[in-house]
Amino acid sequence: MKYLVIVVAGVLLLGTQAFLPVHADAGASVVKIEGVDYAFDAPDRIKSGWTTFDYTNAGDEQHFLFLARIPDGQTFDDYLTGIVRPFNDAWIMLREGEIGSEKVDAELGAALPDWFSDVVFFGGSGVIEPGMTTRLTLDLDPGTYAIECYMKTEGGELHSMEGMIRELVVTEESSAASEPEAGIDITLTNKDMTIDGDLTPGEHTVAVHAAEHPKQGFGHNIHIARLDEATDVDEVIRWMNFLELDGLRPPSPARFVGGMHILPEGGTGYFELELEPGRYLFVSEVTSPTSPFELVTVE
């Protein structure tokens, strides 16, 4: 159709965004996703294999993007009713003071279906600020996934319960894209975080390796916070705990610039990171008893 004028409100919304200067590799399979308050604007189907996501936060609040592969035989609807709803129920009980945080595991254990252990967390972006775009690359198996953000609103409601969750079908057809090359490697184990490479000002491709999977908890991940002189590092680490009443909930104690969400054991994911001189906190969302962190100074 020939339209003389195209007014796309979504584009207008992005008018003030500070896009990262990312460059697609020639062989990359790039999928654009927007996060808004509170939904994802994303395709329904993509190819499997190495896939690069350009994820833009077009909302007014912080968001991440988290990919969970739903076991064969279960549906996206099953995931919403069987997984998301019990998590929310437990959170609401915690928020309303009906249970303490020590009881959450027991509540979830009783409410989650057996197949929850077969859900595979396939990575995703770290927390990013409104207006920011992050680029990440993941190796996706075919299957049905949930794209999700379970951060909280100011009122303490999960973004996923507000609608920020949708189905993504990854087809058998492979993207045939190649694995990126990283200049920095971060290895996450059950005890610590190891960063190899020069964290210098500029753009970096960062590989995150989840070398182990915790016996308790949901897996390893990394989020990167830009610190200023007033940032309380302990407060940021505490805020990264979902079970804290004000955890992952506005106001945020720091400005986040991305990272890599929970990866499967042995999995590797990549993200682009632009560093400026200053202090950063590389921190895991608290999803296991030991959630490591590193303070980094970029000079």
Add this chain to the structure above:
Amino acid sequence: MPMNHAARCLLPVLAAILAAGLAWHCRAEDQADGPRIVAGHPVLENRASQPGVVEVHLTAAPARQSLKPGTETDVFAYNGRVPGPMLEVTEGDTVIVHFRNELPEQTTVHWHGMHLPFIADGSPFHPVAPGEIYTYRFEVPEGSAGTYWYHPHPHHRTAYQVGMGLFGAMIVRDPDDPLPRDMRERVLILSDHRFHDDGSLDFAEDDRRQARIDEMNGREGDVLLVNNEVMPELSIGAGEVQRWRIINASGARIYRLGLKGHEFLHVGSDGGLFENPVETDEILLANGERAEILVRGTGEPGSEALLSALPYDRYMAQWRPRDWDRPLDLATVKYSREPPVEPVKIPDRLRRIPELDPDLATVVREMRMTNGKINGRTMDMNRIDEYAELGSKEVWHVRNLVGMDHPFHLHGFQFQVFERDGEPVTQRRWEDTVNVPAFEDARFVVRLDNHPGKWMFHCHNLNHEDQGMMGVLELE
């Protein structure tokens, strides 16, 4: 004590106000004496003496009604009735509605689906304060014959006021209506209620969790009503064909209507008749939408059939009620014992609907709906979200980014949906509300002509609308 000058000046004014109030009261009583009944509804009495003018009086006020056996319920009512009396007009008429607000809060009367001047739209931009009178005046366009409805539209209070009982039907007649005139006609206004034990209406005032569910799903009631009656009996004769005009006045419930053992002939939508009738066994009616159907009495004399709200999954799965898949009965269709009659013949061709060609549109707008927001914004009465040129033809691409249905309504202008979720829509029809299911989209073409002003577009799930899932298009 002698009166001062100000008091002397005020006396005639007060006398005039008293006289006007008395006259108003008398008119309302006159009408209550014996209103004309059309399609099962009392009709607002036309007080105009000249032809081509329909001048009526409408008052919104608190009332008490028996909705649940053994209890009385506080409601809001138009002219003391729920639903309000029907406004019946003909294409080309000038309509004058003298509206009086006797509610304890501000309100408006929105003439849902009508193409009319901005000042007569009854949008939140023209609130009527308690005790005030507002006169709505508009011309009924040629070609607009169909089923419409009126309801309040105050900012943040629409779900409550409609839920309290403020809604009524409006029929625009075509002097050359192609359907047989001797068919029995019914207007069925669908609503639902949730009650406290004492019979009062439940708006989750003291129940935070229910309030949260209502915020997400919209407030649904477990008691379904047709014309404010629980399980009414609708009589029909074997072989008879009836014309039903159905209006979804529920704040959130979407009706998937079925009449057991029967098929419908779907003949019209929001903006009147189709070009051709369509056979169907179900009608999906989202909030604010209307359908015109022909019900053919194919049952045996003396038999019954249930009109039901069949399960329809409009919910985000994480908020879906556990009993969502339970069919709910709305009414009983009872066949008379009279011997069957020969069905009337229904024309294959009902009318010609002019095509709005989307290829000739000069503007495309995208509306991204999330829960409670359109294009990332909540309603701000002091902000214009979209500007358009008077007379322009536009394509609107309405996208639903979340996992529940959102019925999208545009004030003042009927449109033609030409694509749904990537598939072309072949049947041309006029609509003012398009339901967009979870993660789907719809494209419609609209001509924004005749009436400059600020026009609302919003989700017609009334709780969502009240949360601010609404925007303003300024047409100039």
